[in-house]
Amino acid sequence: MQRYGKTLKRDRIFPIFSNFAVKINTECLFCMKYYKVTFTISAPEDMMQDAADIVAALAGEAGFETFEESAGGITGYVQQSLFDESLLVSLLDNFPLPSCGVTFTVSEAEDKDWNEQWEQEGFDPIVVGDKVVVHDGRHLPQQLLTDGNGQQSSSVTIEIDAKLAFGTGSHETTRLMITQLTELHPEGCRVLDCGTGTGILSITALKLGASEAVGYDIDEWCADNSRHNAVINGVDNRFTSLLGDSSLLQDNVHELADNAQDDVDNVQGNCDTIKGHFDIVLANINRNILLADMPAFVSRMAPHSTLLLSGFYVQDIPLLTERATALGLKTEAQTHDGDWACLRFRLLRLDVGANNIKAF
Numbered sequence: 040m041q042r043y044g045k046t047l048k049r050d051r052i053f054p055i056f057s058n059f060a061v062k063i064n065t066e067c068l069f070c071m072k073y074y075k076v077t078f079t080i081s082a083p084e085d086m087m088q089d090a091a092d093i094v095a096a097l098a099g100e101a102g103f104e105t106f107e108e109s110a111g112g113i114t115g116y117v118q119q120s121l122f123d124e125s126l127l128v129s130l131l132d133n134f135p136l137p138s139c140g141v142t143f144t145v146s147e148a149e150d151k152d153w154n155e156q157w158e159q160e161g162f163d164p165i166v167v168g169d170k171v172v173v174h175d176g177r178h179l180p181q182q183l184l185t186d187g188n189g190q191q192s193s194s195v196t197i198e199i200d201a202k203l204a205f206g207t208g209s210h211e212t213t214r215l216m217i218t219q220l221t222e223l224h225p226e227g228c229r230v231l232d233c234g235t236g237t238g239i240l241s242i243t244a245l246k247l248g249a250s251e252a253v254g255y256d257i258d259e260w261c262a263d264n265s266r267h268n269a270v271i272n273g274v275d276n277r278f279t280s281l282l283g284d285s286s287l288l289q290d291n292v293h294e295l296a297d298n299a300q301d302d303v304d305n306v307q308g309n310c311d312t313i314k315g316h317f318d319i320v321l322a323n324i325n326r327n328i329l330l331a332d333m334p335a336f337v338s339r340m341a342p343h344s345t346l347l348l349s350g351f352y353v354q355d356i357p358l359l360t361e362r363a364t365a366l367g368l369k370t371e372a373q374t375h376d377g378d379w380a381c382l383r384f385r386l387l388r389l390d391v392g393a394n395n396i397k398a399f
Contacts, residue, residue: 074116074119074145075115075145075147075148078142079111080094080112081139083139091108097127098127100126102121103116104116168217168221170221171196172194212323215374218374219347220244221247225318228244228248229318229319231319232244233285233322233324234324238269242268253279253313254279256282256283257283288313313339318345320336320344320346322347323350333363337366340386342386344386345371346363347381353378369387371383
């Protein structure tokens with residue numbers, strides 16, 4: 040069982056609903072509909088932290104993404120579409136500390152613009168490596184776009200108007216993904232951006248020379264915001280933003296997932312919305328969604344294509360690598376920034392027909 044105790048003490052604590060929290064990986068928190076689940080824990084004082092850690096670990100197995108401390112326990116947040124209350128009840132019924140009890144209540148997380156103050160103030164330009172500068176419309180990075188001799192630098196500039204969607208380059212995982220994109224040299228590549236948020240990764244890829252980017256997000260606000268950002272960056276003619284989840288990629292990815300430990304042969308699939316295959320697939324989401332959607336990502340990967348993943352911790356790398364290997368992917372690189380991690384995989388052996396996927 041993966042322990043989430045560390046997450047209650049630092050990065051996965053959920054101090055939203057105040058000012059913008061740079062340290063929280065809320066890449067699509069503001070884009071999706073969430074339940075707020077309040078866990079009340081009855082435990083001896085010296086066991087309270089351990090009990091809270093275990094509740095978070097069990098809730099993580101039920102799809103919860105992040106937590107915050109609350110009076111008498113913890114509060115967790117889970118996407119409404121992923122919430123399995125019966126599974127959560129079953130897990131808590133087998134709570135491993137006999138002297139402790141746990142109850143919970145469920146409510147809808149308020150759907151409002153928690154970033155309103157931050158949006159009004161904007162954010163300082165963010166430099167990723169020496170190749171990409173991310174800024175908003177209020178803070179033009181003129182001083183960052185010249186070298187020591189006052190000459191124009193070759194940095195790629197990305198303007199982001201974040202609105203409700205998260206993704207400005209301020210979070211470690213976004214920076215990790217952008218760094219990997221610059222190292223991939225995506226000139227002429229077709230890019231798929233899963234959980235596009237503000238569209239920052241698609242826009243970066245396009246400004247680095249990608250021929251086309253297709254992004255999707257589960258929330259209409261994110262889909263609209265990414266289109267808006269593509270326009271202000273002058274790449275809207277090469278960017279498509281769609282509303283939906285990984286079901287847009289392929290209808291029959293379950294067969295691929297079920298056979299991931301064995302050879303997968305003649306998996307038939309079709310997609311009414313997203314067509315063809317991609318040279319680079321990007322997904323900066325969270326561990327549970329990455330594990331669930333990885334077969335769908337693979338179903339849209341061209342031969343010798345690249346899959347970039349982030350949104351998880353270093354401690355999650357073995358689990359994600361195991362899943363990727365079972366799907367025919369080879370690990371090419373892993374990087375981290377603090378506890379946050381990024382993985383790069385290559386699909387080396389994939390025969391692709393018009394509606395046929397054959398993985399080895």
